[in-house]
Amino acid sequence: MGKKILSVATSSDQLGDIKTGLWLEELAAPYYIWKKKGYSVTVASIKGGQIPLDPMSLKDDYLTEPSKTFLDSEAAMKELKNSPSVKSVNMDEYDALYIPGGHGIMIDGPKDPHLRKTVETAAKQGKVISAVCHGPAGLVSAEVDGKPVVKGRKVTAFSNSEEKNVGKESEVPFLLEDKLKELGAKYEKGKDWSPHVVTDGKLVTGQNPQSSAPLAEAVAKVLE
Numbered sequence: 001m002g003k004k005i006l007s008v009a010t011s012s013d014q015l016g017d018i019k020t021g022l023w024l025e026e027l028a029a030p031y032y033i034w035k036k037k038g039y040s041v042t043v044a045s046i047k048g049g050q051i052p053l054d055p056m057s058l059k060d061d062y063l064t065e066p067s068k069t070f071l072d073s074e075a076a077m078k079e080l081k082n083s084p085s086v087k088s089v090n091m092d093e094y095d096a097l098y099i100p101g102g103h104g105i106m107i108d109g110p111k112d113p114h115l116r117k118t119v120e121t122a123a124k125q126g127k128v129i130s131a132v133c134h135g136p137a138g139l140v141s142a143e144v145d146g147k148p149v150v151k152g153r154k155v156t157a158f159s160n161s162e163e164k165n166v167g168k169e170s171e172v173p174f175l176l177e178d179k180l181k182e183l184g185a186k187y188e189k190g191k192d193w194s195p196h197v198v199t200d201g202k203l204v205t206g207q208n209p210q211s212s213a214p215l216a217e218a219v220a221k222v223l224e
Helices: 024-036 065-072 074-081 104-108 113-124 135-139 160-165 176-182 209-223
Strands: 004-009 040-045 096-099 128-132 197-200 203-206
Touching: 004 024, 004 113, 024 040, 024 065, 024 209, 065 074, 096 113, 096 135, 096 209, 104 135, 113 128, 113 135, 128 135, 128 209, 135 176, 135 203, 160 176, 197 209, 203 209
Parallel strands: 004 040, 004 096, 096 128, 128 203
Antiparallel strands: 197 203
């Protein structure tokens, strides 16, 4: 029986005055890796409907092969345009939760009550929880037994130095590395812009867009 993965993306397309959204590679690379393994992937979003894409993730320098394949697929793009809201999906039906990044999730991820509930349900049920780049912003408000789900756990996420490198450190509501440390997570950083994945039990996190494919393989390893 193929595993079922729920991917929840941002619905926010603005970071201050900057156009943002989902970083396409972070959805596309895991999507195809998991599909190839026979898993089913549900592409949901915070509000449902059209998932905004970060325009930068569509530029030549950042447009990876999985991203191109996704853009060229009528079926995949239909999923992107007609995503169910996280409020309408039931985590009970899935084996794993995945939150891809892009700066959009920094805006709506931490404050959405339905994403919070989904993360908490996954944690209580012992499901695999995974996130990449800015995706761990979707974990910061979730708690189990009154404690942050990331407390005492080894994690990674988009680093302070990478945020400064892209010049968004004064635009984001908080620096994700700092926030995770504040919550008591054991934050681990690899080299900037190099693949870095951290697995702590059933919590799997990746540092940056380059970590998307390795993260998908790490999630599969935990699921199997």
